[in-house]
Amino acid sequence: MSEGTRGEARRGEIEEILERKPGTREARDEEDRYTVVGAANRRTFADWLTPIEEHFVCHRNDVPDADAETWELRVTGVDDEKSISMAALREEYPTVAVAHTMECAGNNRGQHDPETGSVQWGWEAVANAMWSGTPVRAVLEDCGVDVNDDSERWLTAVGGDVPADDDVYVKSIPLAKALDDCVLADEMNGRTLPVEHGYPVRLVVPGWYGTNSVKWVEELRITDTMVTDATFADEEDGRTYTYWQHGAYRIHPADAEPDIEETVPTADTWDQLVGDVEHPYTFDENVMSLIGKPDGENPVTPDANGRVEIRGVAWAGDDEVTRVEISTDDGESWRDADLYGPNYSGAWRLFTHTWKPNPEAEGTVTLLSRATDERGRTQPASIEVLDDWPEIPEDVYPWNEGGYAANAYRPNGVEVRVSSRRDE
Known part of the structure; x- marks a missing residue:
C-alpha cells in the first residue's frame, strides 16, 4: 500500500472512530503515521470508569x-x-x-520542549x-x-x-x-x-x-x-x-x-x-495524577458555603497511590486530597479536595495535583533537558527523544476562572 493510500485509509479510520466515540478528539500527529484519538475533555478524569466512547485509541x-x-x-x-x-x-x-x-x-509527549516527533499528546x-x-x-x-x-x-x-x-x-x-x-x-x-x-x-x-x-x-x-x-x-x-x-x-x-x-x-x-539501565524500557507506569473537575473550560462559582470541589484521578502502575496533594496557588502551598472509591491493583484512584477561594478575589487560578506512590516517589514538577542523565534532579523528569513516560505535574495544571456571581 502506498503512503498516499495508507494516509487516506487512516483518515477514514479516524473519522469513523470519532463518530463512534463522541467523547474523543483527534490528536496532532505531525508525521501522519498513527491512528490517534484521545479524551476530549478533562471531565473524563473526574470518574472512575472511562466509557468506551471517551477511551483513547493509538496504533500505527x-x-x-x-x-x-x-x-x-x-x-x-x-x-x-x-x-x-x-x-x-x-x-x-x-x-x-x-x-x-x-x-x-x-x-504528555506534547509537553516536551523542544518538541519531539510523533503524536503530540497532552493529558x-x-x-x-x-x-x-x-x-x-x-x-x-x-x-x-x-x-x-x-x-x-x-x-x-x-x-x-x-x-x-x-x-x-x-x-x-x-x-x-x-x-x-x-x-x-x-x-x-x-x-x-x-x-x-x-x-x-x-x-x-x-x-x-x-x-x-x-x-x-x-x-x-x-x-x-x-x-x-x-x-x-x-x-x-x-x-x-x-x-x-x-x-x-x-x-x-x-x-x-x-x-x-x-x-x-x-x-x-x-x-x-x-538505575543501571542505559536506555530504559517503558513497562509499568510512573506515578501520575490529573484533575478532572474543574475542567478549565468554564468558570467556577463557589457554592453557598463558598466551596468548590476539586476531583480527579491518580495512578502508579504496579504500585499503590498513597497520597495526592492539591495546590490552588500555582505550587506555592499544598494540601492533602482525600482518596476514595474503588482500590484495584493496576487501576487509578479517585481523589477529592474542597477548595474555598478567596471571596474577595476574582480571576484565573492555576490548580495543580501531584501524587505519591507507596515507595515514596512523587511526581516531579517539570520536564527539562538534562546534560547528565545519571544525575536526575529530584523534581525533574528528563526530556527524552521519544517523549516517553513523562509524569511532571506542572504541565498538567488547569487554569480556572473563579467568579463570585451566582446564577439566579
Missing part, C-alpha cells in the same frame, strides 16, 4: 480484517503447542475481569476500563508451562495487525507478570471488544503502559529472553520483529541508538531510569 499498523469465528491464538515455545479458537478460549478456560488504567507511553491518552477475558495463566498452564517456575523467562506476544513497514508488532513482558494478572480480553466495559481496541482478542497487562497490551494478538511465545533477532529467525518472511520492543518506546537522550537487550534487572520504569 493497519487493523486486520478479523473474524472471531476463524481467529486462532497460537501458543508456542511450550511443551504442548496449541492453536486455540476464540470459542475455545471463552468456553474451555475460566473468565475473569480486571480493572486497568491504560496509559499510552507517549502521554488525553489515558483511561480506566474493565477488561474481561481469559487469564493468561490458565492458557499457559494448559500448554504445559510450570506456573510455579521462578526462572526469569519472558512472554512474547505477536500482534495480528498488518505492518505499515516490515516491522511486526511484537512485545515481550516478564513471564512472572503474565502469570500474575494478565488477561486475554475479548470484552471491554461489558461489551464486545471494539475493533480499534483489539477485537477479537487483546493482551491486557494491568498497570503497564499501553504499548505492552498487544492488540489483535495472534501468538504467545515463551522465550528465554526479550525478543531478539534470533527469536523469529525461522520465519524467513523478510519482516523484522524487534523494532517495537527495542527501537521504539525506549527512554533516551537525543540521537541515541539503543541496543537490543536480552533482559533488564527490573521492569520498574522509574527504577530503570535512575
Whole structure:
C-alpha cells in the first residue's frame, strides 16, 4: 500500500472512530503515521470508569480484517503447542475481569520542549476500563508451562495487525507478570471488544503502559529472553520483529541508538531510569495524577458555603497511590486530597479536595495535583533537558527523544476562572 493510500485509509479510520466515540478528539500527529484519538475533555478524569466512547485509541499498523469465528491464538515455545479458537478460549478456560488504567507511553509527549516527533499528546491518552477475558495463566498452564517456575523467562506476544513497514508488532513482558494478572480480553466495559481496541482478542497487562497490551494478538511465545533477532529467525518472511520492543518506546537522550537487550534487572520504569539501565524500557507506569473537575473550560462559582470541589484521578502502575496533594496557588502551598472509591491493583484512584477561594478575589487560578506512590516517589514538577542523565534532579523528569513516560505535574495544571456571581 502506498503512503498516499495508507494516509487516506487512516483518515477514514479516524473519522469513523470519532463518530463512534463522541467523547474523543483527534490528536496532532505531525508525521501522519498513527491512528490517534484521545479524551476530549478533562471531565473524563473526574470518574472512575472511562466509557468506551471517551477511551483513547493509538496504533500505527493497519487493523486486520478479523473474524472471531476463524481467529486462532497460537501458543508456542511450550511443551504442548496449541492453536486455540476464540470459542475455545471463552468456553474451555475460566473468565475473569480486571480493572486497568491504560496509559499510552507517549502521554504528555506534547509537553516536551523542544518538541519531539510523533503524536503530540497532552493529558488525553489515558483511561480506566474493565477488561474481561481469559487469564493468561490458565492458557499457559494448559500448554504445559510450570506456573510455579521462578526462572526469569519472558512472554512474547505477536500482534495480528498488518505492518505499515516490515516491522511486526511484537512485545515481550516478564513471564512472572503474565502469570500474575494478565488477561486475554475479548470484552471491554461489558461489551464486545471494539475493533480499534483489539477485537477479537487483546493482551491486557494491568498497570503497564499501553504499548505492552498487544492488540489483535495472534501468538504467545515463551522465550528465554526479550525478543531478539534470533527469536523469529525461522520465519524467513523478510519482516523484522524487534523494532517495537527495542527501537521504539525506549527512554533516551537525543540521537541515541539503543541496543537490543536480552533482559533488564527490573521492569520498574522509574527504577530503570535512575538505575543501571542505559536506555530504559517503558513497562509499568510512573506515578501520575490529573484533575478532572474543574475542567478549565468554564468558570467556577463557589457554592453557598463558598466551596468548590476539586476531583480527579491518580495512578502508579504496579504500585499503590498513597497520597495526592492539591495546590490552588500555582505550587506555592499544598494540601492533602482525600482518596476514595474503588482500590484495584493496576487501576487509578479517585481523589477529592474542597477548595474555598478567596471571596474577595476574582480571576484565573492555576490548580495543580501531584501524587505519591507507596515507595515514596512523587511526581516531579517539570520536564527539562538534562546534560547528565545519571544525575536526575529530584523534581525533574528528563526530556527524552521519544517523549516517553513523562509524569511532571506542572504541565498538567488547569487554569480556572473563579467568579463570585451566582446564577439566579
